[in-house]
Amino acid sequence: MLPKPPPREPSVGFLYLPPYRVAGTSVAGEATSVMVPELDVVFDLGCCPRAMLAAKTACISHGHMDHIGGLAYYCSQRVFQGMGPARILCPSMIAPAITKMMEGYIELERQRTPYELIPMEPEQTFEIKNNIFVRAFPLEHTVPTFGYAVVERRTKLKPELVGLPQEKLMELKSRGEEITRTLEIPLVAYVLDTVPGPSLVREDVRKAQIVIAECTFFEPDHKERAKVGMHMHVDDLVQWVKVLECQKLVLAHVSRRTNLALAKKELMTKLGRKLGDKIEFLMDGKANKARYERQQMDAGEHPTQLKR
Numbered sequence: 001m002l003p004k005p006p007p008r009e010p011s012v013g014f015l016y017l018p019p020y021r022v023a024g025t026s027v028a029g030e031a032t033s034v035m036v037p038e039l040d041v042v043f044d045l046g047c048c049p050r051a052m053l054a055a056k057t058a059c060i061s062h063g064h065m066d067h068i069g070g071l072a073y074y075c076s077q078r079v080f081q082g083m084g085p086a087r088i089l090c091p092s093m094i095a096p097a098i099t100k101m102m103e104g105y106i107e108l109e110r111q112r113t114p115y116e117l118i119p120m121e122p123e124q125t126f127e128i129k130n131n132i133f134v135r136a137f138p139l140e141h142t143v144p145t146f147g148y149a150v151v152e153r154r155t156k157l158k159p160e161l162v163g164l165p166q167e168k169l170m171e172l173k174s175r176g177e178e179i180t181r182t183l184e185i186p187l188v189a190y191v192l193d194t195v196p197g198p199s200l201v202r203e204d205v206r207k208a209q210i211v212i213a214e215c216t217f218f219e220p221d222h223k224e225r226a227k228v229g230m231h232m233h234v235d236d237l238v239q240w241v242k243v244l245e246c247q248k249l250v251l252a253h254v255s256r257r258t259n260l261a262l263a264k265k266e267l268m269t270k271l272g273r274k275l276g277d278k279i280e281f282l283m284d285g286k287a288n289k290a291r292y293e294r295q296q297m298d299a300g301e302h303p304t305q306l307k308r
Contacts, residue, residue: 012049013282016292017210017248020188023051026252026282028216028231031066034252034282036188036210039150041128043190043212045070053077057128059136060090061192062145063097071098072105075115085114089126089134092119093144120146132187135204139194141230147191149204151184188212189246192253195227196236201243211246212282213237214253218263234263238270241278252282260284 015022024034024042031046035055042055048070058074061067075086090098095117106112118126120136127133131153139145158181161169172179189208191200193216205211216231217223226233231253241249254260260281268276280288293303 010283011285012051013285013288014292015248015250015280015282015288016295017250017280020210022210022212022250022282024252024282025049026192026254028214028253028255029066030256031069032192032253033070034190034212034250036150039129039132039188041134041150042074043148044068044192045074048074048077053081053083056084057087057089057134059134059146059148059190060088060094060098061139061147061190062091062141062143063094064143064193067192068098072102072113075102076105076109076113079113085116087116087118089118089120089136089148091136091144091146092121095119122146125151137199137202139191139199140197141193141195145193147189147194147199147205149186149190149202149208150188151186151204154183154185155180156183157181193231195230195232196240200240206243207245209247210250211244211248212250212252215251216253216255218255218258218266234266234270238267241271241275244278246278249279250282251279254281254283260287 010025012023012025020036020038022034022036025047026032026034032044033042033046033048033052034044035042035052037054040055041057041059042052043059044061044067045052045058046066046069052074060071078084078086098117122136122138125133125135133151133153135149135151136146139147158179161179169179186204186208189205189211191205192214214232215234215237217226217233223233223235267279296303
């Protein structure tokens with residue numbers, strides 16, 4: 001009898017949530033890496049699927065291996081394939097350890113891979129694209145961990161000046177008066193790994209168009225395990241969704257033991273159709289493939305087969 005072939009690796013999860021694509025892989029305890037191509041950013045690199053190389057900026061949440069294990073490979077491959085040095089944002093507390101990790105590869109490979117490491121402090125922002133900024137903020141986990149909010153800054157005329165002639169506005173500006181105000185539009189929030197806390201209801205998370213979050217435990221008798229590991233349980237999620245204003249909540253870091261069909265049914269039962277429809281599972285390949293094919297047909301395109 002011939003031996004069995006190795007198990008197939010899960011494909012990269014994919015969701016089109018206009019105007020953004022969310023692509024990646026995330027299985028609790030194994031690997032998490034989630035990319036938003038339109039923002040040129042990847043969150044965490046527990047592994048490095050080929051698609052992630054296109055993102056110039058990597059935002060690392062914390063130092064657990066399933067969130068950082070693919071970082072060195074990502075840096076190396078970007079240079080090897082002529083994409084330029086990677087830019088890494090991380091909590092300042094773990095920046096020295098990342099530097100040491102990367103220095104270890106210099107000795108192993110007998111060469112130096114260029115990269116830019118940017119240690120982030122709480123509430124610090126960094127511009128990743130024109131007028132698009134990433135803000136770092138602390139999460140509650142077993143090790144130092146940051147969440148990230150991507151916001152767009154738009155300059156608008158002050159309300160009290162709307163309707164004034166251009167000549168008057170120029171006069172005010174020439175006198176040194178501020179005639180504009182800056183608005184922040186929350187686009188995407190990434191909050192892995194964490195327990196419920198104030199960071200989950202801050203404005204740039206609560207009002208983000210898309211929230212990418214964990215829900216590691218779904219079983220009723222695993223609430224204590226969630227607390228010990230400082231992860232989200234589905235009961236925490238149910239309460240949190242009620243205050244979120246996002247268009248979509250993308251769930252990642254789901255355990256491999258979780259039956260997604262049962263999990264979705266449970267959420268619909270507890271939340272109802274309106275709130276339940278806000279939630280998508282990143283790794284629900286069959287449902288996400290069917291969803292994208294419907295989007296293609298609605299756009300008048302012929303559905304293409306996504307690789308499994």
